[in-house]
Amino acid sequence: MRIGITVWGNIISPVFDAARTMLVADVHTDGIVNKEKYWLHAGSPVLQVETLRRTGVNVLICGAISEVPANMIEGAGIRLIPFIRGNVEEVLNAYLRQQLPTADFMMPGCGNRRRRRRRGRFRQ
Amino acid sequence: MASNNVKTPEGDLPANVTEIILESISEGVFTVDKDWRITSFNRAAEEITGVAREEAIGKHCWEVFRSNMCESDCAMRRTMDEGAPVVNASAYFINSERRRIPVTVSTDVLKDANGSVIGGVETFRDVSQVEALRKELDGRYRMGDMVSRSPAMQKIFTLLPQVATSESTVLIHGETGTGKELLARALHEHSHRKEKPFMAINCGALPDTLLESELFGYKAGAFTSAVKDKAGLFSAANGGTLLLDEIGDISPAFQVKLLRVLQDNTFQPLGSTQTLKTDVRILASTHQDLSERVANGSFRQDLYYRINVVTLPLPPLRERKEDIPLLCERIIARMNRTRGRAVSGISQEAMAVLMSYDYPGNIRELENIIEHAFILCPDEMIMPSHLPEHLRPNRQDAGAVDRGGIRSAKRSAEAQSIIDALARNDYSRQAAARDLGIHKSTLFRKIKALGIEPPATDGRSNRNA
Structure with missing residues (x-):
C-alpha cells in the first residue's frame, strides 16, 4: 500500500490546496519499506490529483482541503483522510496503528462529533 | 480601595476596555507568540473560522487559520521578519466544511511595554459577501459565453432575450474574431429551440456544389461518390437553429437556391425529385457590408431583406x-x-x-x-x-x-x-x-x-x- 502525506517541513501541510510537497510511504506487512518525496503543483487541483494518480497512492493524509480537490481525489478512488495536523512521523505511525483519524490529530474545529455552527451575526 | 478603571476626560472606563472592544468588533483578531501559538482569539474570529476559542488557544496558528498563505507567503511571518505591517492582503482559509472562505488579512508585530517583540497580531475580515456581489455583478456582464461591460455590447445583451425568443432571421455583423458564432449560440440557447440542435456552416470556405450537398444533402447516385443517401444540415438541424457564417461569400447562383429555402421552408436534396419541408431558424453572419454589396449588385436585394430582419452589430475589440x-x-x-x-x-x-x-x-x-x-x-x-x-x-x-x-x-x-x-x-x-x-x-x-x-x-x- 502507498500512503501519501502532504508535508511542510516535518509537519503536515496545513492546506492541501496550497501544498507543494508530498511524502509517499510504501507500507508492507512489516512496516514502512520506502519513503520518497514528490513535488506537487500548488494551486492546480488537476495537476495535484494527476500526481497522486501517477504515484499510485491508495490513501492521502492531508490538512485542510477544499471541496473541489477533495471530490476529485475521492472520485479517483483514493481514500482521503483530511484535516489532520501534527508531526509527519507521529501521524504516519498513528495511521499504521490504525489510530487515524482521532481527536489528537484533528485540526481544531474539525472534530467528528461537535461542529460549531456559524451563528451568522456578521454574515448576512 | 484603588480603582482599576482607566481615567479619561469623559470619565472612567473599565480596565478591560481593550478586551471589550476586541469582543465587539466584526473583524477576527488573534495574536500569536514567537512560537506561532495562538495566545488570544476574539469572538469574531470564532464566528468566522468556526473554531471555539478554547480549542484555538495554544494551537499553532496554521492549524486554526488554515490559509493558502501559511506555507508559502505567510503575512504574519513577513511582518515578524521585516517588522513592517501587512495591510489587507487577500487570501482564503478552509473551514471544517471544506469551504474556501475569502478573507482580507492585516498583520503587525506585538510588543510589550518595553518595546520588545513578543509575537504578532493578525486581523481578518470575511469577504464572502463582497465576493458574491462581485460575481453577481460579473453575471450582469455575461450572456451565454460572452462577457462585456461596453455599452454597445450591453445593448445587445438587453435585446438578446427578445430577439432569441422571436423566430425572426437575424443577421450578425462583425469583424473576424468578434464572437459572431458565440452570439449565434447565445441566441439559440435563449430560444425555444434550445433543446434541438444548433449547427453552423462557414459558407465562405466551401465551393457551391459542396455547400449545396452540405446544406441540402443528397441521394445515392446523385454524383459519382454518392454511394448512399446523406442528410443535409437543413434536415439535421430540424427544429433547431442553423448559422450560415460568412453568408456574404456565397455565389449569386447559390443565393437563389438559399432564397427559395428561406421563402418556402422547403428544399430538394441533390439528385432527389422530392421536396422536403424544414423547420430551422436561420441566423446569418458576415464581416462584409451587405448593403454595399447589394448596391453594387453582387448580393441579391431580396435575399438581403430576407435575412436582414434583425441586425446585431458586434463592435470590434478596439x-x-x-x-x-x-x-x-x-x-x-x-x-x-x-x-x-x-x-x-x-x-x-x-x-x-x-x-x-x-x-x-x-x-x-x-x-x-x-x-x-x-x-x-x-x-x-x-x-x-x-x-x-x-x-x-x-x-x-x-x-x-x-x-x-x-x-x-x-x-x-x-x-x-x-x-x-x-x-x-x-x-x-x-x-x-x-x-x-x-x-x-x-x-x-x-x-x-x-x-x-x-x-x-x-x-x-x-x-x-
Missing part, C-alpha cells in the same frame, strides 16, 4: 477596450482549467501593453496572445516579457518604461480610452463618462490632467444645435 481586463480574466480562468495551471492574472505593466494594442484579429487574437503568454509564463503573473514580441514596446520605449515610464504607459492607455470613448459618444463628455463608468467630473479632471485636446465641437454644442 472599440470596446474596457472589456480587455474582463476578457483576459475569463480566458485565463478557462486556460487554467483546461491546462491545469494556476496563473493568477496579468501585471499592470503587461495590461498597459494589452490596452494599447488595436487587435485586428479581435477577441480571437487576444486569446492567442494570452495562450502565447501562458506558454512563456512560468509563474503566477503574466509580465510584459511573456507577451508576443510585436506587442512589446521597442527597446527605446522599454527603456522609458524601466525609467518609471510605466506611469506614462498607463497615462497613454488611459488617454487613448478617453479619446475613444469621446469619439464613440459624439464628443459628449457626459455620455463618454457614462461609457467609461466614471463620474463626469472625474472625466473632466482626467481630460485636463492628460492634456487631451478638446474637439472643435462637442456633445454640448451638438445638443444646442
Whole structure:
C-alpha cells in the first residue's frame, strides 16, 4: 500500500490546496519499506490529483482541503483522510496503528462529533 | 480601595476596555507568540473560522487559520521578519466544511511595554459577501459565453432575450474574431429551440456544389461518390437553429437556391425529385457590408431583406477596450482549467501593453496572445516579457518604461480610452463618462490632467444645435 502525506517541513501541510510537497510511504506487512518525496503543483487541483494518480497512492493524509480537490481525489478512488495536523512521523505511525483519524490529530474545529455552527451575526 | 478603571476626560472606563472592544468588533483578531501559538482569539474570529476559542488557544496558528498563505507567503511571518505591517492582503482559509472562505488579512508585530517583540497580531475580515456581489455583478456582464461591460455590447445583451425568443432571421455583423458564432449560440440557447440542435456552416470556405450537398444533402447516385443517401444540415438541424457564417461569400447562383429555402421552408436534396419541408431558424453572419454589396449588385436585394430582419452589430475589440481586463480574466480562468495551471492574472505593466494594442484579429487574437503568454509564463503573473514580441514596446520605449515610464504607459492607455470613448459618444463628455463608468467630473479632471485636446465641437454644442 502507498500512503501519501502532504508535508511542510516535518509537519503536515496545513492546506492541501496550497501544498507543494508530498511524502509517499510504501507500507508492507512489516512496516514502512520506502519513503520518497514528490513535488506537487500548488494551486492546480488537476495537476495535484494527476500526481497522486501517477504515484499510485491508495490513501492521502492531508490538512485542510477544499471541496473541489477533495471530490476529485475521492472520485479517483483514493481514500482521503483530511484535516489532520501534527508531526509527519507521529501521524504516519498513528495511521499504521490504525489510530487515524482521532481527536489528537484533528485540526481544531474539525472534530467528528461537535461542529460549531456559524451563528451568522456578521454574515448576512 | 484603588480603582482599576482607566481615567479619561469623559470619565472612567473599565480596565478591560481593550478586551471589550476586541469582543465587539466584526473583524477576527488573534495574536500569536514567537512560537506561532495562538495566545488570544476574539469572538469574531470564532464566528468566522468556526473554531471555539478554547480549542484555538495554544494551537499553532496554521492549524486554526488554515490559509493558502501559511506555507508559502505567510503575512504574519513577513511582518515578524521585516517588522513592517501587512495591510489587507487577500487570501482564503478552509473551514471544517471544506469551504474556501475569502478573507482580507492585516498583520503587525506585538510588543510589550518595553518595546520588545513578543509575537504578532493578525486581523481578518470575511469577504464572502463582497465576493458574491462581485460575481453577481460579473453575471450582469455575461450572456451565454460572452462577457462585456461596453455599452454597445450591453445593448445587445438587453435585446438578446427578445430577439432569441422571436423566430425572426437575424443577421450578425462583425469583424473576424468578434464572437459572431458565440452570439449565434447565445441566441439559440435563449430560444425555444434550445433543446434541438444548433449547427453552423462557414459558407465562405466551401465551393457551391459542396455547400449545396452540405446544406441540402443528397441521394445515392446523385454524383459519382454518392454511394448512399446523406442528410443535409437543413434536415439535421430540424427544429433547431442553423448559422450560415460568412453568408456574404456565397455565389449569386447559390443565393437563389438559399432564397427559395428561406421563402418556402422547403428544399430538394441533390439528385432527389422530392421536396422536403424544414423547420430551422436561420441566423446569418458576415464581416462584409451587405448593403454595399447589394448596391453594387453582387448580393441579391431580396435575399438581403430576407435575412436582414434583425441586425446585431458586434463592435470590434478596439472599440470596446474596457472589456480587455474582463476578457483576459475569463480566458485565463478557462486556460487554467483546461491546462491545469494556476496563473493568477496579468501585471499592470503587461495590461498597459494589452490596452494599447488595436487587435485586428479581435477577441480571437487576444486569446492567442494570452495562450502565447501562458506558454512563456512560468509563474503566477503574466509580465510584459511573456507577451508576443510585436506587442512589446521597442527597446527605446522599454527603456522609458524601466525609467518609471510605466506611469506614462498607463497615462497613454488611459488617454487613448478617453479619446475613444469621446469619439464613440459624439464628443459628449457626459455620455463618454457614462461609457467609461466614471463620474463626469472625474472625466473632466482626467481630460485636463492628460492634456487631451478638446474637439472643435462637442456633445454640448451638438445638443444646442
